[in-house]
Amino acid sequence: MSVPPPPEPITGARLLFSLDPAVSHLNHGSFGAVPIVAQRAQQRLRDEMEADPLRFFTQGLADRIAHTRRHLAGFLGADPDHTALTTNATTGAAVVLQSLGLRPGDEVLTTDHGYGAVDYSIDRECHRTGATHRVLRVPLTATAEQVVQIVRDGLRPGRTRLLVVDQLTSATARLFPVAAIVGVAGEHGVPVLVDAAHAPGMLPAPVRGIGADFWVGNLHKWGYAPRGTAVLAVAPRWRDRIEPLVVSWEQDSGFPARLEWQGTSDYTAWLSAPAGLYTLRSLGVDRVRAHNAALAAYGQRVVGDALGVPPADLPDPGGPTVAMRLIPLPAGLATTRDGARALQTRIAERLATQVAVMTWDGRGWLRLCGQVYNSPEEYQRLAVGLPGLLAQR
Ligand SMILES: Cc1ncc(COP(=O)(O)O)c(C=O)c1O
Numbered sequence: 001m002s003v004p005p006p007p008e009p010i011t012g013a014r015l016l017f018s019l020d021p022a023v024s025h026l027n028h029g030s031f032g033a034v035p036i037v038a039q040r041a042q043q044r045l046r047d048e049m050e051a052d053p054l055r056f057f058t059q060g061l062a063d064r065i066a067h068t069r070r071h072l073a074g075f076l077g078a079d080p081d082h083t084a085l086t087t088n089a090t091t092g093a094a095v096v097l098q099s100l101g102l103r104p105g106d107e108v109l110t111t112d113h114g115y116g117a118v119d120y121s122i123d124r125e126c127h128r129t130g131a132t133h134r135v136l137r138v139p140l141t142a143t144a145e146q147v148v149q150i151v152r153d154g155l156r157p158g159r160t161r162l163l164v165v166d167q168l169t170s171a172t173a174r175l176f177p178v179a180a181i182v183g184v185a186g187e188h189g190v191p192v193l194v195d196a197a198h199a200p201g202m203l204p205a206p207v208r209g210i211g212a213d214f215w216v217g218n219l220h221k222w223g224y225a226p227r228g229t230a231v232l233a234v235a236p237r238w239r240d241r242i243e244p245l246v247v248s249w250e251q252d253s254g255f256p257a258r259l260e261w262q263g264t265s266d267y268t269a270w271l272s273a274p275a276g277l278y279t280l281r282s283l284g285v286d287r288v289r290a291h292n293a294a295l296a297a298y299g300q301r302v303v304g305d306a307l308g309v310p311p312a313d314l315p316d317p318g319g320p321t322v323a324m325r326l327i328p329l330p331a332g333l334a335t336t337r338d339g340a341r342a343l344q345t346r347i348a349e350r351l352a353t354q355v356a357v358m359t360w361d362g363r364g365w366l367r368l369c370g371q372v373y374n375s376p377e378e379y380q381r382l383a384v385g386l387p388g389l390l391a392q393r
């Protein structure tokens with residue numbers, strides 16, 4: 001079957017980034033890439049901070065943080081009064097977990113599409129408190145209705161103290177019906193943490209209309225912010241019960257200052273996040289989303305064809321703006337985390353191409369992203385080189 005044409009390129013976009021032109025960067029999802037405009041904005045703030053640290057920290061910093069919070073909340077469709085800046089999704093999830101006051105007999109429920117680091121965090125909090133961590137199995141091909149049904153059947157009201165679901169899963173690049181899941185959990189009185197690490201920038205107003213008790217999203221992936229910029233949105237009933245991981249001077253100031261002020265730290269990433277959004281907006285947010293999703297879909301088909309994967313076996317992420325796509329690897333490859341890492345490194349070194357290699361459900365998967373700085377030729381080159389590389393086990 002012929003591959004549909006790639007989208008029209010966003011001309012000149014690659015020059016907005018500092019990426020090494022000798023490498024194909026097909027894994028924006030893992031650590032993002034910061035546009036030069038946002039790098040410069042952060043450097044200017046660092047220069048200002050170093051010129052007079054006392055003035056930087058004591059005069060106006062709190063207002064600047066509040067201004068940034070409102071700006072980012074507006075972009076995400078979140079209520080700025082119930083939003084706090086944090087460093088990353090991992091930290092936001094840990095803040096929520098340790099604020100719950102879990103007890104022996106309680107459980108935290110997740111799906112097998114969850115992010116490994118967040119799962120470790122849940123395991124530690126459960127171990128510390130005597131609670132248990134239960135994982136629901138959700139087949140990769142489950143429809144949105146089936147996902148909701150699996151969650152509905154899996155809840156144990158009175159016992160399940162938190163359900164953690166990903167808005168867009170990392171290992172399986174799937175959009176989950178989080179609004180419906182939150183609705184079902186709410187009927188049973190179970191709070192939900194939505195891990196939306198990939199949502200800001202990729203999905204329009206990703207907080208609006210979901211009604212989650214907790215929602216955490218990274219701006220430093222698809223929102224082009226400097227790394228260390230994330231947002232934690234909480235429902236009003238939790239606002240005063242959320243505790244920071246690290247207690248500092250603003251402890252008596254309540255939410256969000258007590259979460260945001262983490263002692264002497266570098267707050268310049270947060271303050272330059274609007275410059276990242278400026279880049280996204282100046283390219284056209286909808287245009288970027290449509291381009292990236294179409295390019296990822298194109299890459300999935302080109303590389304999938306090269307590996308002999310029928311189009312019907314290429315997973316569909318479930319949303320028109322999702323710019324991450326999976327391709328199943330030949331059986332026996334990347335079936336463990338170490339194996340996946342080793343293969344990812346081999347692809348980077350031998351093919352000068354950065355991709356994500358994932359292990360999920362006992363098999364290996366290649367995850368390809370689309371970004372404004374990518375071109376169709378990069379996926380075509382991977383399609384040419386990959387079969388030979390995979391054949392040399
Ligand atoms: C679903 C999900 N949750 C959490 C994270 C962790 O993000 P961070 O490393 O920025 O804390 C990621 C990172 O890729 C992710 O994909």
